[in-house]
Amino acid sequence: MSTPVIVIIGAGFSGTMTAVQLMRQSTTPLRVVLVNKSGRMARGLAYGTRSPAHLLNVPAGNMSALPDAPDDFVEYCRWANPDVAPHSFVPRVLYGAYLEALLSRTESEAGHGAHVLERLTGEVVHVESGSTGVPARTTLTLADGSRLECDVVVLAFGHFPPRDVLPRAVVDALGSRYVADPWAGEPLSAIARDADVLLVGNGLTALDVVTSLDRLGHAGKIVCVSRRGLMPRAHRVGGAPAASKLDGAALAAAMGTRLRQQVRTLRIAVAQAQARGEDWRDAIGALRPHTPALWRALGLDDRRRFLRHVQPYWEVLRHRCAPEALERLEVLKRGGRYEALAGRLRSAQVVSGDDRAELTVALRATGESWTRRFHAVVNCTGPTSDPTRATVPLLDSLRQQRRLLPDPLGLGLAVDDHYAVLGEGGRPQPWLRYIGPQLKARDWEATAVPELRLHAQRLACDVLAAVEADAAIRHPRRNWDGSGVKRIAR
Secondary structure (H helix, E strand, O other): OOOOEEEEEOOOHHHHHHHHHHHHHOOOOEEEEEEEOOOOOOOHHHHOOOOOOOEOOOOHHHOOOOOOOOOHHHHHHHHHOOOOOOOOOOEHHHHHHHHHHHHHHHHHHHHHHOEEEEEEEOOEEEEEOOOOOOOOOEEEEEOOOOEEEEOEEEEOOOOEOOOOOOOHHHHHHHHHHEEOOOOOOOHHHHOOOOOOEEEEOOOHHHHHHHHHHHHOOOOOOEEEEEOOOOOOOEOOOOOOOOOOOOOHHHHHHHHOOOHHHHHHHHHHHHHHHHHOOOOHHHHHHHOHHHHHHHHHHOOHHHHHHHHHHHHHHHHHHHOOEOHHHHHHHHHHHHOOOEEEEEEEEEEEEEOOOOOOEEEEEEEOOOOOEEEEEEOEEEEOOOOEOOHHHOOOHHHHHHHHOOOOOEOOOOOOEOEOOOOEEEOHHHOEEEEEEEOOHHHHHHHOOOOOHHHHHHHHHHHHHHHHHHHHHHHHHHOHHHHEOOOOOEOOOO
């Protein structure tokens, strides 16, 4: 019997932890191939930063990549710094190193050589399978023309680059003064230290950019413009949360299946919790395990309304930042170096004979125009999740083969409860799975480590069950142990 081959495309958190879980859970020999275009394994967009000023947005105590070892990351941090506590916010670069170490540790321990992990640098551009089940004997073609055969493909790519927010003519005229993607290379280092900079967007991406510019010694004015001008919110400073009297399951049940009722019920629950002296963060946190069910209960029209009217408020309350990062932002604000505006970017034009661009914002409160000239503009709207807008050869190939269904709201890919990608007619394809932030289309809550680590564990279990079930069909005698008792694939 040949060793099953599972190829994981993408080596950020989701791809790395799927590989780890496959090796941890499999009781039979397995070959796992981890493919990444950049060659940097166990990093991805979130943890690929090299700046120690970019902190995790979740306390260290909740960042273990292993659901069954909640202290794993804190213990790793304490090897270098014994003072790290569960409530500490540590640099993201440290988390990338942790994932890399975890992958290597699992590789060395898993099965004493029974499992093989291959790290492959390259870009998969085409996937072709002549089957609908497992094994599919799927052939992958890479950009260099090489081919790879496998039984199961796991798509583990994350978000896509942000959309341009300026007219093409202005983008071309600004040249390097316009930063379309602040994480593509190190474009911020090219911005002059005394330059006035406009950031389009005021969420966590903007906070990272402000932090980066500050660390580079930037002394100019930074203005953030977003539709509502909402500021990031911080986690509580130090210590464990107080015991909340809020029953998350009961709250979710009372919220029902309509958006209006969900919002109204949550507002009342938060107000009541605060009246009892509780922290609003605990009320939002109590709802976290139930968010996927609430999202699935909403109809398409209500989901569309949520994205248009509720999402910005939910994002700042639910996805908070490290207190230290927000404190630094407040220092810049008090010093007159940072300003946040609520409005829409109405126009942008390059000023003749000037090295700046003139941008006009329609202010939300009054509708009046606010015009100012900036040396640089940075797109901080954040990455997109719409696969139809991505220029990715593999996705183009799968769409042409009708192997995947993009979410109608542009939130990601359609998958079933076992992470099988849905193809033409909504049929699941067990040989093709997905894990990553594009699970937002199904669960909404699918971008943070506490959710993704569970998805990786469940996906590995499902994939191994499918592989072992196929082995049972092809080799029935392998299902029986020496006592004649049939073994159950887990």
